[in-house]
Amino acid sequence: MNYQFDWAVVTSGKYFEWLVSGVVVTVKISVVSIALSFLLGLVIAVMRMSRFRPVYWFAHGYLEFFRNTPLLVQIFFWYFGSYKVLPDAVNQWLNAQGFEFAAAVIALTIYTSAFIAEDIRSGVRSIPKEQMEAARSAGFSYVRSMFYIILPQAVRLTIPPLINQFLNLTKNSSLAMTIGVAELMYQARQVESYTFKGFEAFSAATVVYVGLSFAITGLMTLYDRKVLQPIKVR
Amino acid sequence: MARKTALVIAAAALVAAMFGSALAADTLADVKKKGVLVAGVKDSTPPFGSVDPNTKEYVGYDVDFIRAIAKKAGVKAEFQPVTSANRMPMLQEGRVDILAATMTKTPERAKQIDFSYTYFLTGQKFLTKVGTVKSLKDLEGKAIGTAKGSTSEQNVAKAVPSAKILSFDDYPQAVLALIQGKVIAVTTDESILAGQLGKLEKNPASKGKFEIPDVQISEEPYGLGMRKGDTNWVKFVNDTILEMEKSGEAKKLFDKYFAPDGDNPMKRGTFKITADERGIK
Amino acid sequence: MDFQVVWDNLSYFFVGRYPKGPLGGVGLTLYLAVVALALSFVGGLILGLLSISRNRAVRWVSSSFIQIIRGMPLLMVIFWMFFLLPALFGKGMPASMTVITALTLFTSAYMSEIVRAGIMGIPKGQTEAAVSTGLTHRQTMLYVVLPQALRNMIPSFVNQFVSMIKDTSLAFIVGVAELTQIATQVNNRTMMYPTEIFLFIAVIYFVICFAFTELSRWLERRLAYTKSI
Structure with a gap:
């Protein structure tokens, strides 16, 4: 048995369409999770900096727990394990929506938000304390000064590590294949099992993932050069 | 390097x-x-x-x-x-x-x-909650669970094109999705389904709630x-x-x-291991 | 919730089929992580040094290699190794070796960045001083820069170990009987307790990873302290 390359399998026809639909699902799942994890990350970061103990401890526990357990286990937990925890009505509603997509989004969002919160927090710490003091003495409340004065600056400084987290999230979304979400990796494997052309199918998926990450890394370098360096030098 | x-x-x-x-x-x-x-x-x-x-x-x-x-x-x-x-x-x-x-x-x-x-010779059927599936019609447009890379996956896509196929790494995960109502049926060979049903029957929480209706979509020689x-x-x-x-x-x-009184009752019928060409021709 | 299923299978979760069969469960998870981390340390060191080599071609090739690996999901690297290794080295390579290779390749790429940053973090003056005392470039690297850089990198390495432990869960995909795979097996067999099972292994992973995260923080404080003296 000699391996015959057949690139046509992945560049046209039915299997090409499968791969494209996989890319679409990967992008969908990533975009939704990125938006949600950013918002959740902001909230957790603010909670983590709160001086109100219970809030602080909750955020602290959240960060440590979700950063220190594998994403795959979290995906399994949300998909198979949350069933017993949620009320029946919620389960039925979720199932009608196609729970596998939601479970993947929930897991990716929670996992990534923990990392994002830490990045934002270190961004905030690099903003001089005087800014907060100035804002407070100008009559802003703590929360308002945080959201209007400190966070906008911190987020700008945090953009490179954030983009990195988003890239990781996109790559991590490949784990959603384990619960039947038909994203890119799932489709690549489908093509393999239908055509036995694993080499071609994996190559196609690799090109998409690596291409995406090169493009984003490129943009990040540009951002660093055009936006961040001028601020830093000042 | x-x-x-x-x-x-x-x-x-x-x-x-x-x-x-x-x-x-x-x-x-x-x-x-x-x-x-x-x-x-x-x-x-x-x-x-x-x-x-x-x-x-x-x-x-x-x-x-x-x-x-x-x-x-x-x-x-x-x-x-x-x-x-x-x-x-x-x-x-x-x-x-x-x-x-x-x-x-x-x-x-x-x-x-x-x-x-x-x-071993068997046929592809469905495992469902009792009374939910009587014919292929009942499956149209519904989510059906099976395993990645199996013939079951390919057969069911042909037999019920309108269904949404959810493929898992293996059958038990698909059965778990069935128990939790995430799919309406799990499809694969009757012999595997019988084993899964046997497991469900042994558990008091699921006893008597599941069945394998008499709907076959293909013959499966192992x-x-x-x-x-x-x-x-x-x-x-x-x-x-x-x-x-x-x-x-x-x-x-x-x-x-x-055996008929065991966990996975099935009939061997006329099947015997012979120098056959089932499935490959 | 009913955690009886966990107690019934406790030894299976921790050692798999051992001693009747190969080691599995938590034992295999730790084994995979330790071996792959040791190899990644070497791989990361080599890749990191090559990526700051004075030879432009070497630098370019190693950097592209690092970038490509970092652009891929780990799952993809595992599939590739699963596919390519037997073709390269012939049959009979156990799946756990494939996973170790994939983890090593993947983590080496990340390690190399740590190594590079560590080396860049050593003040230029040190290199200049070393060279002016008559050491060659290689000697300077080996005896002056690397020992200090490595010391500063220790916390990052410990952090990588935490990532590695989490990453071993992906070995599940290719049927290696580490903790996540064992959990799926028990879950497949018992059917009714996914919540308990996945919660349980999440806690196990957490305990192991959190311990090392704390170790890394402690090391960071300690090393920072002694450095300032």
Whole structure:
């Protein structure tokens, strides 16, 4: 048995369409999770900096727990394990929506938000304390000064590590294949099992993932050069 | 490092040539030489292959066939868990010497690997909650669970094109999705479904809630999988299973796992292991 | 919730089929992580040094290699290794070796960045001083820069170990009987307790990873302290 390359399998026809639909699902799942994890990350970061103990401890526990357990286990937990925890009505509603997509989004969002919160927090710490003091003495409340004065600056400084987290999230979304979400990796494997052309199918998926990450890394370098360096030098 | 990179690139380009030729050796001689037969089996698909929680040993219909073949060759049997999705690569890449993993013989697969004669015959059906599915019509537009890379997945897509197929790494996960209402049915071979149903019946929480309605969408002859062109090995395995039929051992194995009063009642009917070409022609 | 299923299978979760069969469960998870981390340390060091080599071609090739690996999901690297390794080295390589290779390749790429940053973090003056005392470039690297850089990198290495432990869960995909795979097996067998099972292994992973995260923080404080003296 000699391996015959057949690139046509992945560049046209039915299997090409499968791969494209996989890319679409990967992008969908990533975009939704990125938006949600950013918002959740902001909230957790603010909670983590709160001086109100219970809030602080909750955020602290959240960060440590979700950063220190594998994403795959979290995906399994949300998909198979949350069933017993949620009320029946919620389960039925979720199932009608196609729970596998939601479970993947929930897991990716929670996992990534923990990392994002830490990045934002270190961004905030690099903003001089005087800014907060100035804002407070100008009559802003703590929360308002945080959201209007400190966070906008911190987020700008945090953009490179954030983009990195988003890239990781996109790559991590490949784990959603384990619960039947038909994203890119799932489709690549489908093509393999239908055509036995694993080499071609994996190559196609690799090109998409690596291409995406090169493009984003490129943009990040540009951002660093055009936006961040001028601020830093000042 | 540059050399390593070059190696990887060269490997990528040459993977083709090396693929088959390196592996097309004589497995029978190999197995005898190393004294162990490494078989790919399912590890959570009773009654075919599963790990006994008490003894931690592999048990099942597939497992016993391998033990018989190993015994005939005078070697020890070793088991490597495989899934529907990874079993063919596991075989082709030489991680296992033979597959006994509830694998249906099909013409497409027969182009990639060689099959033994049919050692088990079943048909593809559905496992559902009692009363929800009476005919294929009831499945239209619904979510159906199955396993990645299985013939079940390909058959059901043809039989119910409007259904949404959710493929998991293996059947038990699909059954779990059924229990939780994430799919309306799980589809695969009746024999596997019977094993899953048996498990559900044993649990008080699910007893009497599930059934396998009489809706069949295909015939599924199981074969043991071996690498393409491994002629001696295929012949040895075929001779062994024919002998098992003749001596009555094959029937005994069937009765051991599929007895009418057991966990997975099934009828053997007129099926016998013969020099057949089911599925591959 | 009913955690009886966990107690019934406790030894299976921790050691798999051992001693009747190969080591599995938590034992295999730790084994995979330790071996792959040791190899990645070497791989990361080599890749990191090559990526700051004075030879432009070497630098370019190693950097592209690092970038490509970092652009891929780990799952993809595992599939590739699963596919390519037997073609390269012939049959009979156990699946756990494939996973170790994939983890090593993947983590080496990340390690190399740590190594590079560590080396860049050593003040230029040190290199200049070393060279002016007559050491060659290689000697300077080996005896002056690397020992200090490595010391500063220790916390990052420990952090990588935490990532590695989490990453071993992906071995599940290719049927290696580490903790996540064992959990799926038990879950497949018992059917009714996914919540309990996945919660349980999440806690196990957490305990192991959190311990090392704390170790890394402690080391960071300690090393920072002694450095300032």
